[in-house]
Amino acid sequence: DAGVIQSPRHEVTEMGQEVTLRCKPISGHNSLFWYRQTMMRGLELLIYFNNNVPIDDSGMPEDRFSAKMPNASFSTLKIQPSEPRDSAVYFCASSNSPINIQYFGAGTRLSVL
């Protein structure tokens, strides 16, 4: 299995632009998670889906952030408009509930100038 696949690996954009991060979970997994990692705040859970349905989005920092999972093999995290403080590494992870082991992708390093 290829594992969790995230794209792009690196994204550099200017403040105010729309950013879309993509994730392909491991085939057969029914839960998907989006995390943000920064030096200051560590690893933060933004949102997670179970069977393509958003379960908890309380970690989404503000309305500029949105996430979708249109099917079991694809999810997006969108930031519109982006701001410099959004610069971070964004990870996607998937698991096969009820087994709690989460498998992480390699992450997308976002830089907003």
Add this chain to the structure above:
Amino acid sequence: QQQVKQSPQSLIVQKGGISIINCAYENTAFDYFPWYQQFPGKGPALLIAIRPDVSEKKEGRFTISFNKSAKQFSLHIMDSQPGDSATYFCAASMGNNDMRFGAGTRLTVKP
């Protein structure tokens, strides 16, 4: 919102020494306590995990010690090697897949 507190923030150990990282949690509903290892440029990967019905779990050089009454658990790395140099995260979840991570410990093992 920090439900899992991890210490120390960084740790330097000599090769062959024992690395110890500690975590404390608040929510007694947590029932799964994993440790993740993260190398630079990579995502975290599961290292070892424990459930609260046991007090210790060992896998090779890695051991989790769990103290339910104190709401604490720790990771011990025996015979630490330079290849163990990474950031380690403790975490806790309560069966609904909502996992809370500690702040991370950057471990450096010097040769």
